[in-house]
Amino acid sequence: MGEHGENLFDLTGRVAVVTGASGGLGLAMAKALRRAGAWVVLMGRREDALSRARAELGEGAQALVADVTDDAQVREAVEAARAWRGRIDVLVNAAGTHAIRPSHELDIQDWKQVIDVNLTGTFFCARAVAPVMRDQGGGKIINVGSVMSAHGLPRRAAYAASKGGVAMLTRSLAQEWGPWRINVNAIAPGFFRTRLNETLFQDPAWVERLTARIALGRPGAAGDLDGAVVFLASRASDYVTGHILYVDGGFTAGEPW
Numbered sequence: 001m002g003e004h005g006e007n008l009f010d011l012t013g014r015v016a017v018v019t020g021a022s023g024g025l026g027l028a029m030a031k032a033l034r035r036a037g038a039w040v041v042l043m044g045r046r047e048d049a050l051s052r053a054r055a056e057l058g059e060g061a062q063a064l065v066a067d068v069t070d071d072a073q074v075r076e077a078v079e080a081a082r083a084w085r086g087r088i089d090v091l092v093n094a095a096g097t098h099a100i101r102p103s104h105e106l107d108i109q110d111w112k113q114v115i116d117v118n119l120t121g122t123f124f125c126a127r128a129v130a131p132v133m134r135d136q137g138g139g140k141i142i143n144v145g146s147v148m149s150a151h152g153l154p155r156r157a158a159y160a161a162s163k164g165g166v167a168m169l170t171r172s173l174a175q176e177w178g179p180w181r182i183n184v185n186a187i188a189p190g191f192f193r194t195r196l197n198e199t200l201f202q203d204p205a206w207v208e209r210l211t212a213r214i215a216l217g218r219p220g221a222a223g224d225l226d227g228a229v230v231f232l233a234s235r236a237s238d239y240v241t242g243h244i245l246y247v248d249g250g251f252t253a254g255e256p257w
């Protein structure tokens with residue numbers, strides 16, 4: 001509650017664009033924002049998955065197909081999102097991909113794809129919404145980092161480089177767009193079972209080793225990002241910018257893996 005009894009986390013009437021919302025963590029965060037009252041625009045490349053997600057969210061959601069690595073598609077989608085309700089208050093950059101391979105064997109196309117989606121795609125989306133937010137008096141951009149925004153891990157050079165980049169992009173844009181009253185923060189999730197890392201989670205020995213490194217004694221689960229995304233999208237975080245919020249059960253509080 002605020003000083004005057006208002007709910008600081010209420011997003012009623014706000015418009016949130018969420019990339020990577022055709023599944024996984026992006027869709028989970030989109031649902032959390034919708035439950036907090038926001039109108040939600042779901043973005044991704046797979047039309048069928050987006051339609052299913054939209055049907056789940058109901059009336060208050062819209063779906064737009066766009067590849068975040070294509071600047072023209074991003075600009076077109078952002079314009080369509082703005083036209084839907086006349087504004088964009090929140091952008092969550094959850095589109096992401098990875099490549100787990102020994103670095104000396106990593107195909108350059110895989111390196112480029114990871115950097116293009118995770119880092120350049122985040123930049124394209126952020127810079128397409130920023131003028132919309134500036135013209136309406138402000139907004140909230142929430143990027144998605146990783147524990148690899150802070151910790152290196154073997155066989156993840158491209159992913160870690162992209163997520164370290166997302167952390168510095170977040171801080172730089174926070175500095176640059178603060179005068180426009182745009183807060184730029186990042187959520188850095190720990191390990192959650194999604195399509196992205198399904199193969200890893202199928203290995204019980206890996207899950208056991210991972211769990212032993214997590215202070216709270218378990219990987220991330222459904223609902224674990226809800227509080228963080230609603231906080232960073234809402235009035236409650238108006239004086240928070242350039243921050244990387246680790247939601248990792250304490251993984252990065254410990255020794256590097």
Ligand SMILES: NC(=O)c1ccc[n+]([C@@H]2O[C@H](COP(=O)([O-])OP(=O)(O)OC[C@H]3O[C@@H](n4cnc5c(N)ncnc54)[C@H](OP(=O)(O)O)[C@@H]3O)[C@@H](O)[C@H]2O)c1
Binds near residue numbers: 066097190194
């Ligand atoms: N799962 C974890 O443990 C974990 C931990 C830390 C950070 N993260 C980050 O969380 C974010 C979501 O990952 P996730 O685990 O939810 O994986 P996921 O289930 O594989 O979801 C990835 C999402 O990104 C979208 N996407 C991929 N390439 C795209 C492109 N070129 N253009 C537009 N959308 C694209 C996918 O949609 P389409 O296929 O429909 O395009 C999908 O919706 C990523 O940034 C990831 O790095 C995940």
